[in-house]
Amino acid sequence: MEDERKINQMVSEEDAPGEIVFNIDVMLAIRKMSVSELAERVGITLANMSILKTGKAKAVKVSTLAKICEALECQPGDILEYRKKGGNARYMQNRTNATMYDTMIPRNSGFMDDRN
Numbered sequence: 001m002e003d004e005r006k007i008n009q010m011v012s013e014e015d016a017p018g019e020i021v022f023n024i025d026v027m028l029a030i031r032k033m034s035v036s037e038l039a040e041r042v043g044i045t046l047a048n049m050s051i052l053k054t055g056k057a058k059a060v061k062v063s064t065l066a067k068i069c070e071a072l073e074c075q076p077g078d079i080l081e082y083r084k085k086g087g088n089a090r091y092m093q094n095r096t097n098a099t100m101y102d103t104m105i106p107r108n109s110g111f112m113d114d115r116n
Contacts (some may be wrong), residue, residue, distance in 0.1 A: 018084040022060075024053045027072045035109055041071035 028038060039049035044064065051057045052068075069076055 013063055016031055016085075018082055021055055021081045022052050023059070023079050023081055024068070024072075027074050033072070038068070042067040059106055 019068065024035075024038070028035065035049055036046050036051060039046045042049065042064065052060060053100070065080075073081055
């Protein structure tokens, strides 16, 4: 118990360089699943699932994250996102677009061969 308190005191919310955001909505839409169905499959209350979904949760158990991933058939990185303080929405959008285009355009397609 004392070790847990030390870990929690290592970095306060004010000192953290950013935040972890749950993007459960995206996977729910892809899987055509309701929040209540996910809560039932995971075994937590709808109220607690809503707290996770809206980003108001301060912590989540790894076992709960594993159950969410099992229910949504996804990886943790599919629903978790790191955002720096100060708002880097443009960075995240650019990173998402780059990832999307890297996935869509084969490396040897010649699509951008004429660039300098």
